[in-house]
Amino acid sequence: MCKYVITYDIGTTGIKTCLIEIDDEMKILGSATAGYGLYVDEEAGGVKGGAEQDADEWWEAMCITTKTVFDKVPNVKKEQIEGISFCSAMQGLVLVDKEGNCIRRPMTYMDQRAREELKKGMADGKLDRLRRRLEKIHKEEIEDGYDTAGVA
Numbered sequence: 602m603c604k605y606v607i608t609y610d611i612g613t614t615g616i617k618t619c620l621i622e623i624d625d626e627m628k629i630l631g632s633a634t635a636g637y638g639l640y641v642d643e644e645a646g647g648v649k650g651g652a653e654q655d656a657d658e659w660w661e662a663m664c665i666t667t668k669t670v671f672d673k674v675p676n677v678k679k680e681q682i683e684g685i686s687f688c689s690a691m692q693g694l695v696l697v698d699k700e701g702n703c704i705r706r707p708m709t710y711m712d713q714r715a716r717e718e719l720k721k722g723m724a725d726g727k728l729d730r731l732r733r734r735l736e737k738i739h740k741e742e743i744e745d746g747y748d749t750a751g752v753a
Contacts, residue, residue: 604683605630607670609663611689613709614639616659618666620674631673635662640706650713653706656695 603624610617615636622628637658642651671679692710697703708714721727 605677605681606684606686607667607682608686609666609688611659611663611687613690613711616662616666618663618670620670620677622677630677631670633666633669633673635665637662639709639711641711650716652709652711652713654693654709655706656703 603622606621606623608619608621615634617632617634619632620630622630638655640651640653640655642649671677690710693707694712695703695707696705
């Protein structure tokens, strides 16, 4: 008997949603895409190097593409979904309040507003100390290219 999963690829400028059937083989039964904004520089708080998105736009695009996929494949009902998969652009920062509501637009991996702090941290060794501490907390090595100050 086949199983169904829904997948979400939350990218830099849009989302792709797929409904997949898993049986002897995997088959994409339906897919949909929807775009959303990428706010840079003046649109991102007026600071050069800013790159932000809007979490409400992510949610709206996810809702639209989910409905579209189920409309395209009417024989599969939401109750039949046995798994949900997400992937997204990495190294973003989403600040939320106690209730989980965004308190500002999320900064993307492209945001460069912390570049001066990163340079200072590298010059006096603070970034290396922060990296070692994070590795100890998470019990895994942080790969080069994943700068911790770049998204803070």
